[in-house]
Structures are given as C-alpha cells and as structure tokens.
Amino acid sequence: IYYLSQLKIMLSPKKQNASAQLAAQEDGPRQGREIPQAAPQTDDIPVIDLNAYLSTAADGSPSETALAECNKVAECFHRYGIILIRDPRVNMSDNDTYIDLMEEYFADVGDRFYANETISDIKPEFHYQVGATPEFIEKARNHSEKLSALNLAPEDTPESPLEPVLDAKWRFMWKIGERPDGASDDFPAVKPERYPDWEDKMNTWGGKLHSAIFTVAEMAAIGMGVEKSAFTSRMEGGAHLLAPTGSDLVKNDIGAIFAGFHYDISFMTIHGKSRYPGLFVWTRDWKKKAVKIPEGCLLIQSGTSFEHITGGYVLSGFHEVVYTEATKEAVKRRAQQFEALGINRRQWRVSSTMFTHFRNDVDIGPMAELSHLYTPDQAAQ
DSSP states (O other): OOSTTTSEEOSOHHHHHHHHHHHHTOOSOBOOSOOOSOOOBGGGSOEEEOHHHHHHGGGTOOOHHHHHHHHHHHHHHHHTSEEEEEOTTOOHHHHHHHHHHHHHHHHHHHHHHHTTOOOTTBOGGGTTSSEEEOTTSEEOOOOHHHHHHHTOOGGGSOSSOSSOOBOSOEEEEEEOSOOOTTOTTOOOOOOOTTOTTHHHHHHHHHHHHHHHHHHHHHHHHHHTTSOTHHHHHHHTTOOOEEOOEEEETTTBOTTOEEEEEEOOOSSEEEEOOOSSOOEEEEOTTOOEEEOOOOTTOEEEEEOHHHHHHTTTSSOOOOEEEEOOHHHHHHHHHHHHHHHHHTOOOOOEEEEOOEEEOOOTTOOOSOOGGGGGGSOHHHHHO
16 A cells, blocks of 8 residues: 555544544534744745756757756755756646646535445545545654654644644545556546546646656656666556545634645655645755745655665655645635635635655665765665
C-alpha cells in the first residue's frame, strides 16, 4: 500500500457509520487550536521554467540555458525539498476545470455520506487505494520524537498536535498511467455514476501532471550528473495516483487539521494551485514556509523514495495543511463573490495532489551513480 502506509487507516469500515453520525450531530463548525501569525512564504524559492529544456531535449543536446535550469532543479530539491515550475504544456484553465469538478464531487458525496447513504465510491476492501476516502480515516504518523530532538523555534513548529489526530479531509484515488501485467495493487478504477465526464477530466489533468513530473525527473537527473533516464526509467509502470483532497470549509473552522505533519513515501508529489491557503512545508534547514504557488505554476515536493535513492542528497519534504486565518479570509472573499454572482455553492478546499512512484521492482537504495553527491555515512543514515 503506497500512500496509506504513511497515512495510516485508523477506522474500520464498520466504524465509518458511527463517525458519520457523530460528525453529522455536531453543532456549528469544528475548530482546533488558535493559529499564530503567518509563517514566511515560499517567495524566495525560484521558479523553474521548463520551456528551455523542452525546446532542446528532443535532439538530446540541451542548451546552456536548459542545463542551467537542470542544475537549478537539482539544487532546489537539495536545499528546499520543493520546486516551483512553469510548464508551457499545462493550461491553468485545466486546473480550474478539475478543481470545479472536485469541489462539486466532494460537496455532493459529503452530504450523502452524512445523510447515511451508502456510497459505492468508497472501497475499504481495496485499502482506499481507489475511489473515495471519507474524512477522519487518514492519520499521520507520530513524529514527536523527531520534533522534540529538533527543538524548533515556535515559528517553525507544526500546528498539528504532537499526538496526531485524524485528518479532516476527504480524498479520491485515481490511477494515472499503465501498470505492469499482474501488479497486485492494480485495482479496478472507480467512476462516480453522477459524473459522465469523470474519466476524461481526471485523465486530462492527471496526464498533464504526469508529463510535467517526468520532465522534471529528467532535469533533476541531468542536474545531478547522471543519465537523464536515471529516474524516469524507474518510474515507468509505477503506481502513479492522482489523489485530490477535499476539506469542508463550512463544517470546519480555524485550527482544523486537514493533513497532519507528515512526509510522503512517493518519489515526487506534484500539486496544482489551490484556491485556499493552508499548506505549509519545511525546508532542509527546518524552516517552515507557507506555500504560495505563483499563477500558472505547479509545486513539486520530494518524497522518501527520492531521499533513499539519492543517499540523502535530497530529503523527503515534511508538510501539513491547516485551516488558518488566511484560509478564513479567503472563504469570506469567495462567499462575497458567490453572493454577488448569485451562486449557491458550498466551499471546499481542494488540492490537486498526484503521487508518483518507482515501479515496485525497483531497488530504492542509494544509487551508485549518485555516490558523488553523498557520503557513506549519509547513505547509511
């Protein structure tokens, strides 16, 4: 189980109904603890333009400009664990179309779930690796020992409790790309009946993210001094999952934990721009930053597989998603816009997350070809 071995399944299918009834009986929004002043934003992280690389990569000889961008990709992953990219193949209207779809879906399925309807999209028998995962199912691992050892400054400390709580978010898992014949986790896709264009819209956006991240993987390899296919050859046939999340911004309130402090076990995780703030990341030096994705850009964060295969040259990026004052302000602004336009729509925070993985037959131990980037001690750690 790729993603949920990091975010553990904590409730059995039988317990879901009890959870639904409990949440449905709540009076008013769910609240967490008060959030302190805003963290520094990701404005100091450079944006990588893929255009120069895409323009020259076809003939196998990247230009000096393209090579400089490849070096920048490698350096950003090393220093920050995240990069911001601009891909000319990605039209942000596709992101808007996709988020519109997921906002509508999560609002609809959430209402039906809490009305005690049976939701056929929820597949616990497949470990929630396809279809919908209700809120309060996923839960981050406990990283209290690491945090205690780091003794972070207050402004760099996660808002998530040291003892993790169940995440107040829904998710939908959709496979992107082909899996090898006989893969044991190649479960049948779930296509919600009420959305006839579901498959097309999911594959359109997922395909664009897939192309972007494969290009970045090539650039990272070149920037690290190895063959451009060093990573992508290992990604072919991987369990790549388009895994959007949705959090109800009316049912929840400031302090709610949408995703507890955690890292992903993926190779790389890619996101489009969300309509609401709340995502925080930690850089290599354990500085907390509020993510601000520029218009027209995508965010990519390194996962544990990237850390392992590079011998620690790239570290897996910790992150969390929290309902903050800034989230609340965005909710108020959008409510005013809806009112002015006569729109009656429930507000949900959607993240267009996609996890990319190496194939399950790939050894993710430190690559010998990358030994110039790490010491034996680093690799052992």
